[in-house]
Every structure is written in structure tokens, then in C-alpha cells.
Amino acid sequence: MDLRTIGVIRSELRSRSHAPKQGSEGAPDAWLEVIAFAAEGLQGVDVGDEVIVITWLHEADRDVLRVRPRSDPRNPLAGVFATRSPDRPNPLGLHTVTVRAIEGNRLRVGPIEAIDGTPVVDIKPVI
Amino acid sequence: MDLRTIGVIRSELRSRSHAPKQGSEGAPDAWLEVIAFAAEGLQGVDVGDEVIVITWLHEADRDVLRVRPRSDPRNPLAGVFATRSPDRPNPLGLHTVTVRAIEGNRLRVGPIEAIDGTPVVDIKPVI
Numbered sequence: 001m002d003l004r005t006i007g008v009i010r011s012e013l014r015s016r017s018h019a020p021k022q023g024s025e026g027a028p029d030a031w032l033e034v035i036a037f038a039a040e041g042l043q044g045v046d047v048g049d050e051v052i053v054i055t056w057l058h059e060a061d062r063d064v065l066r067v068r069p070r071s072d073p074r075n076p077l078a079g080v081f082a083t084r085s086p087d088r089p090n091p092l093g094l095h096t097v098t099v100r101a102i103e104g105n106r107l108r109v110g111p112i113e114a115i116d117g118t119p120v121v122d123i124k125p126v127i
Numbered sequence: 128m129d130l131r132t133i134g135v136i137r138s139e140l141r142s143r144s145h146a147p148k149q150g151s152e153g154a155p156d157a158w159l160e161v162i163a164f165a166a167e168g169l170q171g172v173d174v175g176d177e178v179i180v181i182t183w184l185h186e187a188d189r190d191v192l193r194v195r196p197r198s199d200p201r202n203p204l205a206g207v208f209a210t211r212s213p214d215r216p217n218p219l220g221l222h223t224v225t226v227r228a229i230e231g232n233r234l235r236v237g238p239i240e241a242i243d244g245t246p247v248v249d250i251k252p253v254i
């Protein structure tokens with residue numbers, strides 16, 4: 001079960017510590033650059049579409065199974081599967097975004113809290 | 128970017144050809160058996176919760192970039208990122224389900240169209 005990078009996020013957000021925890025919490029728009037081999041898979045994706053971008057949260061700690069939600073030490077420990085913590089055995093990020101513009105292999109999408117350089121592994125329509 | 132199996136689907140659905148295309152299209156409930164190493168991550172997941180189960184659609188063709196939606200030859204070709212086809216570079220399945228019951232490391236979830244033996248790679252709360 002090896003993932004292939006199909007795209008990369010190009011964002012003004014440079015570090016996890018400065019990123020909002022969710023797109024709806026003031027995240028910016030970003031570019032999603034689709035890698036050439038996968039570009040054909042974009043056929044039919046249109047401006048205005050709502051899509052789910054699946055990322056690989058490459059800075060996550062994969063050995064964590066319990067966290068304090070929202071990194072708040074006052075919160076009791078919770079299992080990672082009861083939270084959206086990026087720290088988890090498979091650090092997949094789910095981001096529901098709107099396609100704002102399309103320029104060749106690049107999609108402008110947002111709002112999205114993923115940081116610059118985050119690998120993208122899938123794009124799916126919202127159904 | 129290697130995924131670790133954190134669970135397995137145990138379903139009456141035995142083959143992809145007999146499975147509905149979406150959970151909402153008449154899919155049954157199934158058991159999600161969480162592997163022992165990851166069980167601690169379930170703390171705080173409760174009966175009645177809506178969760179997103181992420182699966183690895185192990186029978187998918189990863190070299191496909193365009194498909195005829197819903198496997199209907201009358202439909203024009205579309206890029207896989209504009210469809211929910213399991214055939215795509217990274218065959219991740221997203222399944223929004225309700226937790227019906229919890230027995231130790233096993234969650235009864237549904238409706239879910241994933242077939243018996245499908246690996247599970249993540250569980251996230253719906254937000």
C-alpha cells in the first residue's frame with residue numbers, strides 16, 4: 001500500500017505551527033499542482049466544483065494513538081480516530097474545498113489549511 | 128508514503144461486481160475489526176457517531192486515469208479525479224457511516240459498500 005504523489009500544495013502557509021486546524025478557520029486558498037503523469041485524471045473537474053483533496057500530512061507523528069484535542073493541554077486524552085489530529089498511524093488529510101480557477105495542471109483551491117509542499121494523493125468529487 | 132493497515136472490513140459482500148457503487152445505494156452494515164496495535168486510537172468513538180472510514184480498495188487498477196462513470200459504456204470518458212471510481216492512482220475509499228455498535232476492537236458500521244477483506248487505513252469523525 002504505497003501511495004504515489006499525484007500533486008503538491010503550493011501555499012503561503014509555511015509551517016504547521018502557523019496553519020489553522022481546519023480550512024474553515026481562516027485558511028487561505030492555495031495552488032494544487034498536479035504532476036504531469038496524472039493530469040489526464042483532471043478531465044471534467046471544473047471551476048466552482050466542490051472537491052475533496054486528500055493529502056499526506058508529511059510532518060505528522062505516526063506513532064501517536066492518543067492526543068489532547070486541538071493541542072489544548074486542558075482537554076482529556078482522546079483516541080486519534082475520534083479526532084482530526086494529523087498525528088495518527090496514516091496521516092491522511094481530508095480537505096473539502098472549492099475549485100476557484102484552473103490553469104493547465106494547476107488548480108486554485110480553498111480554503112485549505114495544508115502547508116506548502118504537502119503531497120496530494122487523491123482528488124474526489126463531493127457527492 | 129507507505130500505509131499501515133489499522134483494520135479490516137468483514138462484510139457479507141464478497142466481490143466487487145456484487146457491491147453497490149455507494150453506501151447509500153443499498154449497501155449493508157459490516158464489521159470493522161481494528162488491529163490490536165491501533166485499538167487505543169478508538170477511545171472516544173461512540174455508538175451513534177458518524178465517522179469517515181478510509182479504505183484501501185485493494186482490487187483497483189492503479190494505472191487508470193480516465194473511466195466511463197458508473198461503468199456505463201454510454202457515458203463519455205471522464206478523468207478519475209472527477210469521479211468516485213475505485214480505479215485511480217491511489218485507490219482510497221471514503222465511506223461516511225454510522226457506528227451502530229462497538230464490541231471490543233470491533234465496530235459495527237454502515238451502510239458501507241466495501242467488500243469483505245478490504246483494508247482500513249483511517250477513521251475520522253465527521254465535522
